[in-house]
Amino acid sequence: MMIDKLLRCFIVKILMISFLCAGFCNGIEKKSSIDKEKLKKRVELFLKKDNVTRRRNVEDVFVLAEIYEKEGNDKDAMFLYQEGLRVNSWRLDYQLKLAQLMYKYGDKKQAVEKVKIVCQYTEDEELLIKAEEFLSNMGIQPVKSINKTKGKLIENPEMIIVPIGKVNKRLLLEVKDKLQEKMGISYSIMEKEINPGKFDRSYLDKYTIDTKRKLLVSFLRLIPEQNERFKELENQGQFNASRLISELKEKYIIEEGSKLEGYLGITREDIFSGNSNFLFGWAEKNYGVMSYHRFLAEFNREPPNRTRLCNRMVKQGISSSFFILGIPRCTNPTCIRAYPHNLTEHDQKSNELCSWCKEQLKLYTGD
Ligand SMILES: [Zn+2]
Incomplete structure (x- = not known):
């Protein structure tokens, strides 16, 4: 009875830690190791699903779209960017990529509209700079331009x-x-x-605060997939x-x-x-x-x-x-x-x- 209880407790802990790690390590799959044929099959399936299922698996669609774009297959890339953005329109990085293709093929009005949204909402500096550059190449001022000389070290600030x-x-x-x-x-x-x-403290340190948890983590690190996740948490x-x-x-x-x-x-x-x-x-x-x-x-x-x-x-x-x-x-x-x-x-x-x-x-x- 006692052993049963201990075993159950142990399994629950393993599941909890795995869950925590999974939360931190979303997107761990490396783009370089992607098998294009397998990805294509997954995307084909994606296109047959309902919106809720699509939203869950949308990353595959964007990744395949990027591959097509790199290969110069603009038509399929645009189609997939559009399909992905239909269920996750807040992926502003892909909004910019689609806008650039739209502009290339003459749809200036929609392209500008998209890039302006990217400029207004993105929290990523690199993406903002890219979007602003794109607008300025089209001769359009960004929605809200910041005076870049403002804010620098002035004399006698408080x-x-x-x-x-x-x-x-x-x-x-x-x-x-x-x-x-x-x-x-x-x-x-x-x-x-x-x-x-x-x-000063890694996220892994936060979860290995006592000897029991440390032991559990050392045990789980023997599993290669879990070890990868722990490495992410360490970094x-x-x-x-x-x-x-x-x-x-x-x-x-x-x-x-x-x-x-x-x-x-x-x-x-x-x-x-x-x-x-x-x-x-x-x-x-x-x-x-x-x-x-x-x-x-x-x-x-x-x-x-x-x-x-x-x-x-x-x-x-x-x-x-x-x-x-x-x-x-x-x-x-x-x-x-x-x-x-x-x-x-x-x-x-x-x-x-x-x-x-x-x-x-x-x-x-x-x-
Ligand atoms: Zn107050």
Whole structure:
């Protein structure tokens, strides 16, 4: 009886860990190892299915479309991009590819419409640049163009944004402009990002917190497919926000009497501190760090929306900026600075400061 119970418990744990890994490692199948004939058969089947089943298997269609495009078979590529986008129209990378083919074959109106949508919604800097280049080659100005000289290091800013690792710099410019507008103080962005080094905690570390789990993982690693998944988890992880703040402090010293109030590091990667599972931001007087990892559509499996991403970042940026200025958190639940337990609470906060926070900011800026 006891052995039965132990065995059941063991199997449940294996299934749970496999499930967790599967969630993290979606798309692990390497494009290079794709068998085109098998893929074609799967796509043929796809085309006979209902929309729900199609949506689940849509990746195959896009991959085959890309293969056709590379082979110069534009007609079949366009057909498959269209079929894929019918059930997942938010794949903006493929919207751009289809638009480029449409333009090539004379459908300028639809192509432009598609590319404008990509420009407006994408959260990916490279895709945005490609889409804008495409529009500009057609002699069309993007929907919302950002002044690229804006945001760079100006003389005597009150707050300096420091990119940590590879970040979306165009997005940072949008965030910086909004922060400046809402806070009424001057921000600028450091031209060069700092290198944060290796992750302080991998996602695998998070799941092997005790000896039992470690043993279980070592056992599962004997299975090649599971081992691949664990390798992926080892390569993804989080930075320790306290360490990043210490590095900012060491690198950038604020001189006595300077107008500069502090440094706000921004990273795309996930952050934590102490025993916390994750953090949106972490700050103290003069120095702070925030992460937009958990604000991304990709992380939350939402359709991309750069305006939403920017708003989420501005809310966090304001919270962090207040701490950098040395103003403690207020107690108003609807204030933009209220402590959010999760993303839903973060999204639910208003976009405005409460009267107490406004007063504190006025005292600081002297307005
Ligand atoms: Zn407040």
